[in-house]
Amino acid sequence: xxxxxxxxxxxxxxxxxxxxxxxxxxxxxxxxxxxxxxxxxxxxxxxxxxxxxxxxxxxxxxxxxxxxxxxxxxxxxxxxxxxxxxxxxxxxxxxxxxxxxxxxxxxxxxxxxxxxxxxxxxxxxxxxxxxxxxxxxxxxxxxxxxxxxxxxxxxxxxxxxxxxxxxxxxxxxxxxxxxxxxxxxxxxxxxxxxxxxxxxxxxxxx
Numbered sequence: 001x002x003x004x005x006x007x008x009x010x011x012x013x014x015x016x017x018x019x020x021x022x023x024x025x026x027x028x029x030x031x032x033x034x035x036x037x038x039x040x041x042x043x044x045x046x047x048x049x050x051x052x053x054x055x056x057x058x059x060x061x062x063x064x065x066x067x068x069x070x071x072x073x074x075x076x077x078x079x080x081x082x083x084x085x086x087x088x089x090x091x092x093x094x095x096x097x098x099x100x101x102x103x104x105x106x107x108x109x110x111x112x113x114x115x116x117x118x119x120x121x122x123x124x125x126x127x128x129x130x131x132x133x134x135x136x137x138x139x140x141x142x143x144x145x146x147x148x149x150x151x152x153x154x155x156x157x158x159x160x161x162x163x164x165x166x167x168x169x170x171x172x173x174x175x176x177x178x179x180x181x182x183x184x185x186x187x188x189x190x191x192x193x194x195x196x197x198x199x200x201x202x203x204x205x206x
Contacts, residue, residue, distance in 0.1 A: 018161040022177065023153045024067040024138060026131040029060040030076070031106070032123035039117070043096045043110035048121050052103050055123060063124065066159060066177070067138055070149045073159065075174055086174050091148040095119075097139045105132045107139075156180055 032055045034048075064075035064084075072089040089111065096110035107124045126132040142150050157179035 020068040020073075020159045020161070021155045022066055022068060022157040022159050022179075023150050023155060024065075024131075024134055025156070025177070026065055026126065026128060026135075028063045028065050028107075028131075029125040029127070030063055030122060031055055031060045031125045032121075034121040034123075036119040036121070039119075043119070043121075045096075045098055048098055048108045048110070049100050049102055051121065052100065052106070052123075055103075060125065064174075066174075067135075067150060068159060069151065070147075073174060090114075091142050091150070094142075094148075097143070099132075099136055105129065107132075107135060 032051070034051050036043075059079060061079060062077040064077075066073040070091055072091070074087045074089060075084045076087055077084040093112055093114065094109050095112055098108040098110075100106060100108060105126050107126060109122045109124065110119070111122055112119045126135060138150060138153065141152055142148055145151070157177055159175045159177055161175040
């Protein structure tokens with residue numbers, strides 16, 4: 001294939017909409033981050049839970065979480081603004097997860113960076129108890145799957161990423177979220193963001 005052919009193929013790929021199934025969406029708060037400085041240290045539940053005593057969630061960061069097939073799409077809001085950065089956390093990057101009785105509604109994730117060099121614990125507070133229970137089910141299913149993908153749950157909508165450029169962290173939009181009609185009434189937190197399209201689907205422009 002010539003250089004021009006490569007360029008043309010790239011342009012074609014970038015013009016195609018990319019669609020992901022959504023299994024759950026909710027808000028959360030990143031209340032703490034604990035970096036693991038020793039690269040030889042394994043993730044340890046006792047260490048993760050003992051750190052809870054040191055958490056001071058004064059400057060928690062608001063998150064918008066979309067659980068897709070093989071990754072978690074995240075809007076991370078800048079404190080005291082409506083601006084945000086967007087991130088993708090692949091389930092394969094999550095080595096462990098803990099739900100602890102010592103601090104209700106807190107999810108602890110043991111995460112490694114894409115290059116495998118850096119690792120950390122992230123502490124995410126899920127305010128809504130129903131979302132918290134749902135996320136427990138989601139992670140149980142992800143870790144029961146050898147491919148670490150989420151498939152064995154009902155799909156509640158679609159995330160449409162307009163083109164491959166939108167995968168960039170610099171993108172201003174996460175994409176367009178189209179919820180199934182059945183789940184419109186179950187998403188009261190998003191009422192101010194939902195619009196109706198001509199096909200009676202719920203649309204959230206994120």
